[in-house]
Amino acid sequence: MTNLNFLLIGAGIGLLTSAPVGPVNIMTLRHAAAHGVREGVTVALGAVAADLLYAALAVFGVSAVTGFVTGHEGLIKLAGGALIFGFGWRVYRSRPHMDPQAGAASALTDMVAAFLLTLTNPGVILGFVAILGGLGTWRPQPGDTSGALFLLAGVATGALVWWSGLCWGVSHMSARVDSSWLARANHLAGALLMLFGVGIYADLLIRWLV
Template sequence: MTFLEYVLIGYLVGILTTAPVGPVNIMAIQHAVHGGFRQGVYVGLGAVIADTIFASLAIFGVSAVTTFIKGQFDLIEIVGGALLIIFGIKIWNTHPHLTNNGNGRDHGFLGDATAAFFIAITNPGAIFAFLAIFGALGDLRPQHGDHVGALVMVAGVAGGATSWWGIVSATVSHFKAKIDDRWLDRANHIAGFLLIAFGALIYLKLALDFIT
């Protein structure tokens, strides 16, 4: 595969893992509602750093594991697909709440980014999500030893996550009067559906490979 393909796949993974509405998304939305676009992006950039760390650990870890247990690629994809479906169902059934206790004050880049980073880095579900996705990618991810390809895909993840926070902050700051808990539920339903669909596609690919 080419570096461009690795970047695009990483970009999609970055969006897919960032889109579910959790504590950091709630924090970013609240800051964008009360402080505008810039405050929302500040929060998001802190989470991007954490996601980049998780993505690096996951992609290098999965590549090493699949090389160590040669011949078990299908098993790893089966487990990864199952985890994606489980995560998707969990996210679908999650009902986040947006509070209105912000005061619109500019908290500054460092404070908001640091808070978001620690919220994201202490979320154990995030690393498992990255492991599941990279494990399920199979031949679509860089193989063990392709350090440049792995770094390019991680850069794609960071780019996708950053784009997501920019889109969310711009959308929320523009339509802040219409943002409520039902909007958050719809966002989680979309993210959950995409994760479930991704897991289902993994099983469809395995089934087609078995038939042929």
Template sequence: MTFLEYAVIGYFVGILTSAPVGPVNIMAIQHAVHSGFRQAVYVGLGAVMADSIFATAALFGISAVTNFIEGQFDLIEIVGGGLLIVFGIRIWNTHPHLDKEGNVRDHGFLGDAAAAFFMAITNPGAVLAFIAIFGALGDYRPEHGNHVGALVMVTGVAGGATSWWILVSAAVSHFRARINDRWLDRANHIAGVILIAFGALIYLNLALDTFG
């Protein structure tokens, strides 16, 4: 695969892992509602730093592991596909709450980014999500030893995550009067369906390879 393909795949992984509405999304949305676009982007950039670390650890870790378990890619994809479906169901059943009346204090770029970073980096489910997604990619992730390809994919993840936070910040700032818990539920339902569909497609691909 080419570096461009790795970057594009990483880009969509970055969007996919950022989309579920969790604590950082709530924090960014509240900042967008109360303080506008810029403060929400600051929050998002903190999450991007955490996601980049998770992606690096997961991608390089998987590359190292696959060097020792060569020939077990089907098992990795089976486990990864199952985790994606489980994560999708959990995200579907999560009901975030937005406090539109609460006090949101702006702490500048470093303060808001740091708060989001530590909120994201302490979430153990996030690194599992990256491991599941990269593990399920199979031949679509860089081979062991392809460090440049891995870095390109991580860069793509950061780019996708950044694009997501800019989009969310801009949309919420513009439509702040319409954002409510029902809107957040709908966003989680969409993200959950995408994850479940991704996991199902992995199993379909394995079935076609096995019985086709």
């Protein structure tokens, strides 16, 4: 695996983990719709910072216990696949609502709120551990600090691409963004998460059959 591979894998993870619609996404959408791309992305940076912190803990944590992970990779993938599929199902079935009245909080205030909301969500760290644990040989190996850093850079890049694109789209289509739009976004994100979970089980089945 090259650093470019890790960068691309990280970007995919960043996109995937940023897509599900929740309170942070709705705050971001409100700011983008009311005040433009820059303010929306400013709010989103809080979530990106928290995601990056948890991703770093997951990357270096998984590397630190790589002996355990290698010895119990099958069990980790079983648990991780179930967790990711369950989370995807919950995202798919969720029905987010967007209040048309944007709050009076500034973008910087909501950026801090986004950071704290993401940081206090236990599903975030569990999600990163499950996804990175499920990567198997596609994750950086022990001692591969460069690979780990490129993976983290990819996570940040993927998340920023998602948030920037979302804010740009919302700022140009603010009149069309409603609860129905948010629900469709969740359906897509949930389906992708469930597909990732199924892929982990498919990989396990192929390994056991071979």
